[in-house]
Amino acid sequence: MTAPVRLRLSRRRGFDLQAHSHQVNGLEAVNVARPGVWGNPFIVGKDGDRPYCVDLYKALLAGMIPLGKSAHHGELLAARLRVIAGIDRLRGKNLACWCALDGKPCHADVLLNIANAPERGNRG
Helix, strand or coil: CCCCCEEECCCCCCCCHHHHHHHHHCCCEEECCCCCCCCCCCCECCCECHHHHHHHHHHHHCCCCCHHHCCCHHHHHHHHHHHHHHHHHHCCCEEEECCCCCCCCCHHHHHHHHHCCHHHHHCC
């Protein structure tokens, strides 16, 4: 099986995410950028640098952030629940975000890891 990868979205005229994804590895792609169900609620610059915002997102999805202490706890809880409820829809698909493909972490990497974890395939 071909492993899903992270792709970068483009505003270039004529850019077609699905065509690009199929050219890369033959898989379908899902846009996980903001705004949308899959977007990271932690904003680079406002909440920290990119690696820190990705760490916050990872902690949020793992249930490790005490949401009661956040001014936006309702929004964060809703975001967490939406992702958890729909994560299986990302399994086996490339995920696309605006982050540069520069070796730094992106929330799409977190989603790729969760959606494609080996134990997820054993659920009934």
